[in-house]
Amino acid sequence: MPSFDEVLKEAGEFGRFQKRVFFLLCQTGVTFSFLFASVVFLGQVPDNYWCRIPGAAELSERCGWTLEEERNFTVQPLLPVNSSSGGQCKRLDVLWDAATSCATPLAHRLDGRVGSLPLTTCQDSWVYHQPHSSIVSEYNLVCGHAWMLDLSQAILNLGFLTGAFTLGYAADRYGRILIYLLSCLGVGICGIIVAFAPNFTLFLIFRFLQGVFGKGTWMTCYVIVTEIVGSDQRIVGIVIQIFFTLGIMILPGIAYLSPTWQGIQLAISLPNFLFLLYYWVVPESPRWLLTRKKGEKALEIMHNIAKHNGKYLSPHYSEITVSNTEVSNPSFLDLVRTPRMRRNTLILMYAWFTSALIYQGLVMRLGIVGGNLYLDFFISGAVELPAALIILVTIDRIGRRLPFAIGNIVAGIACLITAFLPEDIPWFKTTVATLGRLGITIAFEIVYLVNSELYPTTLRNFGVSLCSSLCDLGGIIAPFLLFRLAAVWLELPLIIFSILAAVCGILVLLLPETKGISLPETVEDVEQLSGRYGNCGKKRKHQDSNSYI
Secondary structure: OEEHHHHHHHHOOOOHHHOOOOOOOHHHHHHHHHHHHHHHHHHOOOOOOEOOOOOOHHHHHHHOOOOOHHHHHHHHOOOOOOOHHHHHHEEOOOOOOOOOOOOOOOOOOOOOOOOOOEEEEOOOEEEEEEOOOOOHHHHOOOOHHHHHHHHHHHHHHHHHHHHHHHHHHHHHHOOOOHHHHHHHHHHHHHHHHHOOOOOOOHHHHHHHHHHHHHHHHHHHHHHHHHHHHOOOOOHHHHHHHHHHHHHHHHHHHHHHHOOHHHHHHHHHHHHHHHHHHHHHHOOOOHHHHHHHHHHHHHHHHHHHHHHHHOOOOOOOOOOOOOOOOOOOOOOOOHHHHHHHHHHHHHHHHHHHHHEEEHHHHHHHHHHOOOOHHHHHHHHHOOOOHHHHHHHHOOOOOOHHHHHHHHHHHEEEEEHHHHEEEEEEEEHHHHHHHHHHHHHEHHHHHHHHHHHHHHHOOOOOOOOOOOOHHHHHHHHHHHHHHHHHHHHHOOHHHHHHHHHHHHHHHHHHHHOOOOOOOOOOOOHHHHHHOOOOOOOOOOOOOOOOOOOOO
8 A cells, every 4th residue: 555645746746736725725824914913003002192081071062172172271281191101091080060161171270289189090081092093992901901902912822822722633633624614714703703892801702712713724724735745845834934924014004094993803804704715625634534544535635636736646546554653642741751852842942932922022012112103014024025035045055953043143132232222213223123023033934844853753743732832822921021011111122032032042052953864753863863963864855844733
């Protein structure tokens, strides 16, 4: 009986059929990036907002004031508008009545002493001045409730983490394409509910569920693509990342054209319904079918792939075998039981955590630094495109370890320099910050590849899934770290990012170089990896990484 890889080679490892499926599934990277970074535009904090004093609305109507006149008469004389002074978070503890003058409403209350009236914390009745509405103005996420904006992004990442485990398991049990389609349906439905959520609690619940299903679409599309191509086609994993970057570049255009946050939310959610059409054009993974003892269906799909690729599959094939050397019930102890496995696991977990925290932190930082948010966000996305090119050019020439380390160190140095650059040279500050974004993008994309190459076949899927879960943990922490530290000093998060990235750049140099080395099959093979080529230094033939799980 031929193996699946032998049949795939005869049917075409990356022919017309795989290219079509690959292109279609890559669109998932675009919509997933919308969900991943949308908080920057959904949660724009208004530059100008103030608290309306009880009774001021009636007084304003009686006096015929505009909103600006109402603010000037009832708020401006006592409260500075600079947010750092706290003026936007408090109001006068008074109640306007019929005796209040329209010309000088505060005159009879001041008694000649400015600031003599008591102040109180504003609980509601906020008035916002902003060109585009946001969830901040919708749910009053300002002042004492500002941390809830951080929570909204943390909840999304918690959904990603939950989806990685629950839908990852479901995809292994019930099929890749079924879970992919259900996840697309879930993202679309939850996205619509989020857009019309009547309160913040309901918003959080369905944003969490949208994160769960969003991670399901991203994981399963990745798996389907890598399972229907030959093992030498590692480029597919990098190209999918390019589509993620294209989504980052498209998102500011959507936000600019949508005057409301609900419009943005619908625009990034509704395209997921189009992916349901893939039911008729994207088949189930034949590799998965074989693991579920459905060889006839797998063989039928392989014949269809060969037909579309202009290949001929021998009619004598009646059964296909697939190697299955996975540990039945792997645990974390299997990843740390031996010295080199333990070192690799701990470094990779830290690398995933650091890459996600810094990447997401730099993305969200664009929403609080001022400037032209839409243009800056587009430029920061465009700078990610060279990252994929750099990786493709370097990983098979100089290896993985050096670009991995340099990406982190460049990100760390750029964040540190950006933090201390003066504001009067914004173009230079933006340029240096952009280099940091490029560096962390390179590191983030390489960790996908390196992670799969440093685990034996018996533990590869489990090891990649466990280590990459630290990515979502970093995403949960990122908004709190960014927004709360930025409230102390705007550049303080960059100092933290620089330290984390520099440490990561040093640690990854301790990982073995995997360029030109066959994939380890057992834990013993991993233990023998050392130096540049190690004791397992035979060149790869057709054993390159076949999983970006």
